[in-house]
Amino acid sequence: MNILLPQFALAGGVLGVLGLGLLRRPPFWAVRLTVLLAPAAAILLLQVVPASYVPPLLNVDLKSLGWQLVIYVAALPMALRASGDDVEATLFLGAVLGMGLLAAAGNLPMLFIGLEFMSLPAYLLVARAGRGDASRKIEAALKYFFAGALAGGVFLLGMALFYWDTRQLGVSLTPLGPLGQAGAALMAVAALFKIGAVPLQWWLPDVYEAAAPEVVGFLSTAMKSAAVFFLMRVVQVAPATDVAALLPWVGAATSLFGAVMALRQERLQRLLAYSSMAHAGLLILGVGAWAKLGQSSAAAASILFYLGAYAFMSNGTFGFLSVTGLKTRSQLKGYASRQPGPALAFAVLLFSLGGIPPTGGFIAKLLVFWQAIAAGLTGPVLVGAVSALVSLGYYLALVRDIYFEEPCEGVPEPGPAGPRVLILVCALVSLVLGAAPLLLKNLAGVFWR
Amino acid sequence: MSPQALVALVLNLLAVLAIVGLFAAAGKLFGPRSKPEGDAHMPYETGLPPLSPSHESMTALYWRYAVLFVVFDVDLAFLLPWALARPALDAAALAAISVFVFLILFMLAYFWRKGVLECR
Numbered sequence: 001m002n003i004l005l006p007q008f009a010l011a012g013g014v015l016g017v018l019g020l021g022l023l024r025r026p027p028f029w030a031v032r033l034t035v036l037l038a039p040a041a042a043i044l045l046l047q048v049v050p051a052s053y054v055p056p057l058l059n060v061d062l063k064s065l066g067w068q069l070v071i072y073v074a075a076l077p078m079a080l081r082a083s084g085d086d087v088e089a090t091l092f093l094g095a096v097l098g099m100g101l102l103a104a105a106g107n108l109p110m111l112f113i114g115l116e117f118m119s120l121p122a123y124l125l126v127a128r129a130g131r132g133d134a135s136r137k138i139e140a141a142l143k144y145f146f147a148g149a150l151a152g153g154v155f156l157l158g159m160a161l162f163y164w165d166t167r168q169l170g171v172s173l174t175p176l177g178p179l180g181q182a183g184a185a186l187m188a189v190a191a192l193f194k195i196g197a198v199p200l201q202w203w204l205p206d207v208y209e210a211a212a213p214e215v216v217g218f219l220s221t222a223m224k225s226a227a228v229f230f231l232m233r234v235v236q237v238a239p240a241t242d243v244a245a246l247l248p249w250v251g252a253a254t255s256l257f258g259a260v261m262a263l264r265q266e267r268l269q270r271l272l273a274y275s276s277m278a279h280a281g282l283l284i285l286g287v288g289a290w291a292k293l294g295q296s297s298a299a300a301a302s303i304l305f306y307l308g309a310y311a312f313m314s315n316g317t318f319g320f321l322s323v324t325g326l327k328t329r330s331q332l333k334g335y336a337s338r339q340p341g342p343a344l345a346f347a348v349l350l351f352s353l354g355g356i357p358p359t360g361g362f363i364a365k366l367l368v369f370w371q372a373i374a375a376g377l378t379g380p381v382l383v384g385a386v387s388a389l390v391s392l393g394y395y396l397a398l399v400r401d402i403y404f405e406e407p408c409e410g411v412p413e414p415g416p417a418g419p420r421v422l423i424l425v426c427a428l429v430s431l432v433l434g435a436a437p438l439l440l441k442n443l444a445g446v447f448w449r
Numbered sequence: 450m451s452p453q454a455l456v457a458l459v460l461n462l463l464a465v466l467a468i469v470g471l472f473a474a475a476g477k478l479f480g481p482r483s484k485p486e487g488d489a490h491m492p493y494e495t496g497l498p499p500l501s502p503s504h505e506s507m508t509a510l511y512w513r514y515a516v517l518f519v520v521f522d523v524d525l526a527f528l529l530p531w532a533l534a535r536p537a538l539d540a541a542a543l544a545a546i547s548v549f550v551f552l553i554l555f556m557l558a559y560f561w562r563k564g565v566l567e568c569r
Contacts, residue, residue, distance in 0.1 A: 018555070022562050 003049050003060045004104065006042035006068060010097040013038025014090055021086035028084030035082040035089045039072045039096060046072070056170060059106030062297070066304045067103045067229045072096065074221035074311035077319055077422055081214045088129050091121040092218075099226040107170040108159045108187070111233055115155065115194070118226055119148045122219060130212020130322075140210035147203035151193035158186025162238065171237050184238035188247075191231035195224060195280050198254045205261075208273030216269065217318030220276045221311040228283050228307065232300070235291045247288030248372065252383035255281025259387040262394050266329055271394060272317055275353060278391050279310055282368055285380050289372040299375070302367035309352070309360035309433050316349040316426025323419045325412035332398060334407030342420050345427035347399045352430040354395035355388055360433025513565050524553050 016034045020026040046069055051062050075096045082089055095118050102114025127141035159169070165180030166172045176184060189200070196204035208216045235244050258277030265271035283306060290299035320342060326332055336343040352359035365388060372381045414420075471478075531538070531546050560566060 015552075015555070018559050022559060 003052055003054060003058060005045040005049055006072070007097060007100045007104065009041040009045055010038050010093055010100055013041075013093045014097060017086050017089040017093060021090070026084070026086045031084045031086050031089050032082055035079045035093060036076075038093055039075050039079050042096075042100065043069065043072045053106065056107055057110045058104050060104050063229075063232070063300050063304075064103050066301075067225060067307075068100055070304060070308045070311055071099045071103060071222045071225050073308070074225060074315065075099075075218060077315040077426070078214050078218040078222075080422060081319070081322065081419060083129075088125070091125045091128070095119075095121040095125065095218075096222065099222055102226050103229050105233065108162070108237060109169055111230060112152070112155060112159065114226075115190075115230060116152060118223065119152070119194075122223060123148065125215050126207060126211040126219075129215045132212065133210075136210045137212075140207045143203050144207045147193065147200075151190040154186050154193065155190035158183040158188075158190065161186065172239075176238060180238065181242060184234065185243045187234045187238070188231065188243045191227060191234050192250065192284070194227040194230060195284065196254075196277055197250050197280065197284055198257045201254065201257070201277060204277060205270055205273045208276065209267060209270040213269060213318040213322035216273070217315040217322075220273075220314045220318070221307075224276070224280060224283075225307045225311070228280075228287060228303065231284070231287055232290065232303075235287065236295065239291075239295070244288060244291035247291060248285050248377045248380035249288075251281045251284030251286070251288055252380040252387070253281070254278070254284060255384050255387040256390070257281070259390040262391065265394075268321055268326060268329060268332065269318075271329070272314075272321075275391065275394070276314060278387055279306075279314075279353070281387065282365065282384055283307070285372055285377070285384055286368040288380070289368070289375040289377055292375040292377065293371065296371075299371040302364075302371045306364040306368050309364040309430065312426045312429045312433070313349050313352045313361060316423050316430070317346065317353065319419065319423050319426065320346045320349070322415075323423065324414045327412075329398070329401060330408055331411050332401045333405035334402070335411075336403045337407055338411065339414060342414070342423055343402050345423045347402055348427040349423075349430060350395045350398055352427075352434070354392050358431065358434045360430045363434055517560060517565065521553065521557070524549075 013034050016038075017031055020030055020034065046065060049060060049065060051060060051065060053059050053061065075092075078092060082092065098114055098116070098118030098121070101117055102111060105111040105114050123141050123145045126144055127138045130137075161179045161183030162172075162176075163169055163183075165177045165183060166174065172180070193200045208220065211219070231247075235247075255278045258274045258279075258281060262271050262274035262278065265274060283303060286299065286303040286306060290296065290303060293299050320326075324335075324339065324342060326335075335346075348359070352361035355361045355365040369381050369384065372384070527549065528546070531542070
């Protein structure tokens with residue numbers, strides 16, 4: 001049973017935090033320590049997990065291990081910033097556990113369990129974590145809940161149709177009939193719903209704007225990695241489906257929509273939400289290329305690299321918002337003269353998000369576009385490149401605001417200095433990923449064998 | 450799926466839509482026509498003006514109980530197959546179900562501790 005060891009570590013963390021909650025006054029440091037140790041232990045335990053397939057429920061292949069690594073690493077910044085609240089800690093660890101289970105799922109019911117397991121705590125995290133306007137957060141959480149419940153229902157319907165056609169819930173090797181095709185399409189729709197692809201994106205900006213920044217960092221990286229994995233598993237379960245052919249165009253449309261919408265946003269968190277949508281679009285394009293290339297591991301590696309690089313970029317930018325308390329673009333003006341260090345790190349992260357060469361974001365975009373061109377998807381790649389160009393319009397504008405504008409009044413005081421290190425580390429990793437892609441290739445080789 | 454089955458499915462769908470539509474529209478179709486006037490849109494039409502708005506929010510004191518009941522009810526449903534298959538099970542299955550029961554009891558203790566079981 002050692003293929004689920006990382007998940008056991010997380011489950012142990014959940015029980016530990018709940019056990020601390022039994023005390024009259026849960027010790028602050030013990031809760032924070034448990035929240036940090038559980039994902040860290042999960043990352044370490046990944047090393048001893050053999051890549052194997054345990055029918056019928058689990059399929060811990062190399063892809064699953066790689067994804068689990070990215071998910072747990074992407075969850076670490078949120079763990080670092082955890083408050084001492086035992087309920088919040090339980091919800092966070094529960095969501096990570098759900099993502100781990102999703103990434104280990106081998107058939108459709110297990111995928112569904114993972115999906116719900118990671119989603120339900122996430123809704124409550126949006127409503128509960130962080131300071132700020134509680135009613136707005138609850139409204140966002142409700143929107144998120146209804147969107148997620150709809151996605152879950154659509155997935156179940158698709159699963160039923162798929163089962164009706166193929167009489168099984170695992171990977172189908174026979175050609176699908178019309179009902180099976182419809183089922184696979186519905187399941188893919190559920191996955192696209194979770195990723196926030198056009199035209200199922202309406203919930204995403206509202207949720208990302210209202211939730212606490214560190215939670216958004218967690219949702220946009222770990223949750224998004226899990227959702228992309230979910231989409232890939234659905235494509236894997238029903239390989240002979242026509243849906244996969246649509247994915248590149250869905251991705252290109254999502255990317256363009258996110259980039260164009262982000263141009264006119266004044267509130268930083270909403271801007272970054274749309275930027276996250278633009279990145280998600282390129283990831284969906286990558287999944288389309290992966291499906292078209294016969295699920296090649298090179299294409300999967302390109303998506304994984306993108307997710308890994310994005311985990312640092314997004315966690316870093318939302319960490320910046322969380323630490324500095326900035327809300328709007330006008331507050332960002334001239335920020336370099338107030339806080340040179342964090343401002344520089346933020347600028348580096350913006351360059352990385354925009355895909356400027358010496359950063360991880362550039363390599364990530366390059367790899368995904370490369371695979372998509374190899375798959376012959378010239379049209380969607382052109383649209384994706386246009387959207388990347390459009391996105392420079394706001395990333396560079398933000399950098400200009402930071403460095404070449406007069407500082408304005410009414411800027412909130414930055415929080416404690418400790419978490420600033422996190423932003424610096426994220427920026428540094430983004431640079432390292434860009435400067436030495438070979439380094440990560442070797443690191444990935446540990447899991448790719 | 451054969452064409453016949455598909456035709457049957459479509460016919461079934463149409464029949465369902467027709468029947469539901471008929472029931473939903475029955476009042477309009479067969480009932481006496483009346484002009485809505487005066488207080489026709491008031492709730493209940495008792496002849497008395499309503500004392501308060503009918504869209505009133507109510508407190509649900511019991512909702513935590515209800516949620517917990519559903520959770521534990523579903524959990525206990527897992528025990529039934531174990532109980533039925535018990536003579537054929539070995540020590541490993543006993544250990545597994547013990548862990549499961551422990552988790553349920555742990556949850557109960559947690560909710561108790563957090564004051565969820567008090568009716569407020």
